[in-house]
Amino acid sequence: MSALTAVLYAALIAYLGGWYMDMWHGNFSLLLFILSVVTGLYWLAEIFRFKPAREKAAIQLESQDAARRAELAKQGIDRVDGDITQARERLLMQPWWLDWTAGLFPVIVVVFLMRSFLFEPFKIPTGSMIPTLEVGDLILVNKFHYGVRLPVINKKIIDNHAPKRGDVVVFRYPMDPRIDYIKRVVGLPGDEVSYLNHELRINGQPVPVTPLGEQYDDLAYRYMLRFSERLGEVDHRIQQEKTPLSFNGSRYDFAFRDQCRHSLEGVVCKVPAGNLFVMGDNRDNSEDSRYWGFVPDENLVGRAFVVWMNFGNLGRIGAFH
Incomplete structure (x- = not known):
């Protein structure tokens, strides 16, 4: 998880905690708007940066495995141990902090629009x-x-x-x-x-x-x-x-x-x-x-x-x- 994401999570927890403890009066409409914008940016980053980077890493892993198998085949070794399927799935898996930001964007924006209009x-x-x-x-x-x-x-x-x-x-x-x-x-x-x-x-x-x-x-x-x-x-x-x-x-x-x-x-x-x-x-x-x-x-x-x-x-x- 990046430092920026950690800071955003900490700010949200502090804001909600202070609101719950009556340290200040919260504005739920403003909070939903900010959450919609922030999770929307993460959602766009997931589409155009994070997901392509994970897919590129998975393709690189497959390419390296194919090259290794080809090199071993030249040496007369046809049976090669090691299955990269699990490793590939882990590379493609969305990190939990993206699941709780980009993944929540559709839900938050629907709630925001319904509540607002x-x-x-x-x-x-x-x-x-x-x-x-x-x-x-x-x-x-x-x-x-x-x-x-x-x-x-x-x-x-x-x-x-x-x-x-x-x-x-x-x-x-x-x-x-x-x-x-x-x-x-x-x-x-x-x-x-x-x-x-x-x-x-x-x-x-x-x-x-x-x-x-x-x-x-x-x-x-x-x-x-x-x-x-x-x-x-x-x-x-x-x-x-x-x-x-x-x-x-x-x-x-x-x-x-x-x-x-x-x-x-x-x-x-x-x-x-x-x-x-x-x-x-x-x-x-x-x-x-x-x-x-x-x-x-x-x-x-x-x-x-x-x-x-x-x-x-x-x-x-x-x-x-």
């Missing part, structure tokens, strides 16, 4: 979207629903569907874009969204809700009120505390903060162009646009649409609309 898996870490999504749900996100973006830099190059009220979206957290959040779209550009005393209104009109009774929340260790809510064309469930909570206001200085009015009753915001107002379905246990402001369009990652696994509850698997 088609679908990306996420794990729900908190209860902010209960009862729609629970902690431990593994979801899939449609990366092209809102348009095709270049990986790593997230630059949109092809437009597609516009976000709709009721969509469940994954986005880069505006306060720290290294972190991905998931919430439900409530307000679109130009909407006035108000959430006062547990009542959600859009452009002055109350959002229709139907009481579903009480449900015990295993995460909060208490009973919560459940409702069916209709946002746009989407019917979904939400939950609230039985005793209304006063709004504590926002501690964040976010973009377009002047478009929001905060009070003890809640918040009223005018959604700026190119932005969304999002909320969690667990209304009293979700830090969302009421607190840290709007989600810019460029922060969108994609539209969540299915739970593909929950190892603690297989009954969770399926679409959640």
Whole structure:
């Protein structure tokens, strides 16, 4: 193994180890891009340099063996010991370090392209979207629903569907874009969204809700009120505390903060162009646009649409609309 390959392996192990130990926040998209480039270079080197060199060495071995046998034949020796088949196979065999670089290139580049342009898996870490999504749900996100973006830099190059009220979206957290959040779209550009005393209104009109009774929340260790809510064309469930909570206001200085009015009753915001107002379905246990402001369009990652696994509850698997 060359010194360069050893250094690359060491750098990868150090990066992943530090990420695992929370010494820094990793960027999986960037990591996949770098791995695709590096393994791609090894793949090209294997095709145009390493493999031809091994084949040349095997041909040289065969030539030397043929020359030796011819020389012995001249001396009247017809039976010659020694079979070069095994030696030839060893010369042609791909070294393990090439198998773990060039050999992995097709797999890594397929994963990178699928994750960048088609679908990306996420794990729900908190209860902010209960009862729609629970902690431990593994979801899939449609990366092209809102348009095709270049990986790593997230630059949109092809437009597609516009976000709709009721969509469940994954986005880069505006306060720290290294972190991905998931919430439900409530307000679109130009909407006035108000959430006062547990009542959600859009452009002055109350959002229709139907009481579903009480449900015990295993995460909060208490009973919560459940409702069916209709946002746009989407019917979904939400939950609230039985005793209304006063709004504590926002501690964040976010973009377009002047478009929001905060009070003890809640918040009223005018959604700026190119932005969304999002909320969690667990209304009293979700830090969302009421607190840290709007989600810019460029922060969108994609539209969540299915739970593909929950190892603690297989009954969770399926679409959640």
